[in-house]
Amino acid sequence: xxxDDDSGTVIAIxxxxxxxxxxxSNRDESLVTVEHNHFRVIVNQDxxxxxxxxxxxxxxxNASGAYIWQALERGEGIESIAxxxxxxxxxxxxxxxxxxxxxxxxxxxxxxxxx
Numbered sequence: 001x002x003x004d005d006d007s008g009t010v011i012a013i014x015x016x017x018x019x020x021x022x023x024x025s026n027r028d029e030s031l032v033t034v035e036h037n038h039f040r041v042i043v044n045q046d047x048x049x050x051x052x053x054x055x056x057x058x059x060x061x062n063a064s065g066a067y068i069w070q071a072l073e074r075g076e077g078i079e080s081i082a083x084x085x086x087x088x089x090x091x092x093x094x095x096x097x098x099x100x101x102x103x104x105x106x107x108x109x110x111x112x113x114x115x
Contacts, residue, residue, distance in 0.1 A: 059110060
């Protein structure tokens with residue numbers, strides 16, 4: 001789920017089962033690149049905060065979002081990230097893939113990933 005307010009952007013995956021977007025599920029192993037030129041990121045056990053120095057905005061991610069962000073930074077493919085999340089959460093892999101595609105789309109809409 002993604003939402004905007006005056007204090008920043010909150011992007012969260014809650015339960016990894018409530019999001020639905022067409023996307024990477026048609027590809028076996030697609031890659032999404034995180035560009036670091038103007039992002040400053042802090043990650044802890046609760047999630048992540050991303051400062052976009054170019055746009056002057058702060059976005060926050062919950063723990064699942066931070067897991068995905070870090071995996072994208074490491075260059076992991078969508079399939080690998082989905083499998084890791086499924087293993088950690090116990091959710092069915094297809095549900096995780098759908099939610100992951102939605103989350104990546106949300107990051108793109110917030111200009112945190114190239115779209």
